[in-house]
Amino acid sequence: MTVSINQELCRACGVCGHVCPRHIPEVVETGGMKATVISSQRSSLCMECGHCAAVCPSCAIEVKCFSGREFDPVQELEMDGDRLLPFMRQRRSVRRYRENPVPREIINRIINAAHCSPTGTGRMTTGVIVIDDRKSLATLSELAYRMYEGLGKSLNNPVARLFIKRRAGEKRLRALQDFVMPGMHWYIRWYKEGKSNEILRDCPALVLFHSPVYEPVGEQNCLLAAFHAIMMAQTMDIGTCFNDLIPPACNRVPEIRKLLGLDDDREVYASITMGYPKYHFRRIVPRDLAEVRYLT
Ligand SMILES: Cc1cc2nc3c(=O)[nH]c(=O)nc-3n(C[C@H](O)[C@H](O)[C@H](O)COP(=O)(O)O)c2cc1C
Incomplete structure (x- = not known):
């Protein structure tokens, strides 16, 4: 049984069953006495969310x-919307780092x-790999550039393009082409000329978020974990930027998988570059959602 109830402490208030996404604890009444029990029909559905x-x-x-792990008590925090919203509005993707x-x-x-980011299934299966040594970053970049150069050639070949469309789907093909x-065309050129490494933005640290391939919402879990890290980094004036170019290289290039020690059943779904910002933004970029509306 994944959940057990200490009947001596339990007051059968029923709140546990009410917050449970699958109503696994339930209050039953026998002989005028109430008790919380674990539903035998649903106990196997426990998501281990801990709620x-x-x-x-x-x-x-x-x-x-x-x-064996402590559940720390919830505290009154000083954070409120008047502080949180400006903090969020001031978040910027930082692509230029000090060395x-x-x-x-x-x-x-x-x-x-990132440890406390939400997960779609309740259980935390997301893993993190940090690369903060120049040699590994250089090896990873070199292999990623080679992959993108090869991809560029394939996209110019109608037969190979068809193959990519079948494998990756129309949406991904369009994203790659359009x-x-x-941008990659220029990145490869500047890299070869020794001007800059735009795939990794010459970052001093790269953080990869990986998940089991068959985790139901593994990609979203990784993105959310990465975003938690991004917000935390901002509190310490560490610049970060999502990097969508790196995960495909981590997943498809066998040498990169080996370098990372990535298990066969896992893929990298999010990555962030990280470093001390070279420049500080002085103004907030005005941006709104495409639409906000109530249906009625
Ligand atoms: C899911 C996601 C993937 C992104 N991938 C990249 C990327 O590969 N390279 C990059 O330079 N920026 C990337 N970004 C950063 C966006 O380009 C950035 O959010 C956008 O330019 C707006 O800037 P802001 O984050 O400062 O508001 C990504 C952002 C998101 C949300």
Whole structure:
């Protein structure tokens, strides 16, 4: 059983079952006495989200996957919307970094924010790989540039293009042709001329977020974990930028998979470059959603 209830502590208030996405704990009444039990029909549906244990007023619930781990008490925080919104509006993608490395204790603090990101299935299966040594970053870039150069050639070949469309789908093909490759054409040129490394933006650290291939919402989990890290980095004036060019190279190039020690059943779905910002933005870019409307 993934969830167990200490009947001596439980007051059968029923809140655990109410917050549970699948109503696994349920209050039953026998002989005029109420008790919380685990539904035998649904116990196997437990997502291990921990909500039942986190909400229980009498600490009566234990979730197996968290055994031995503390559930820290929730605190009153000073954060409010008047502080959070300006902080979010001031977030910018930072693509130009100073050369000095980001100390690992700072990277670890940033990654701490990713540990608590939401996950689609409740359980955390997202993994992180940090690359902060110049040699590995250089090897990874070199292999990624080679992959994109080969991809560019394939896209110019009608037969290979058809093959890519079949494998990756129309949407991905269009993104490659209309968005990725026109910029990549220049990136490859500047890289070969030794001017800059635009794929990695000459970053001192790269953080990869990977997930099991068959995790139901693994890609979204990785993106959310990355965004948590991005927000945490901003609190420490560390610049970050999502990088969509790196995950395909990590997944498809066997030498990169080997360099990363990426298990066969995992793929990288998000990555962020990271470093001390070379420049600071002075104004907020005005931007709104395409639409906000209530249906009625
Ligand atoms: C899912 C996602 C993927 C992105 N991939 C890249 C990328 O590969 N390279 C890059 O330079 N910026 C990338 N960005 C950053 C966007 O280009 C950036 O958000 C946009 O330019 C707006 O700037 P802002 O983040 O400062 O608001 C990505 C952003 C998102 C949300």
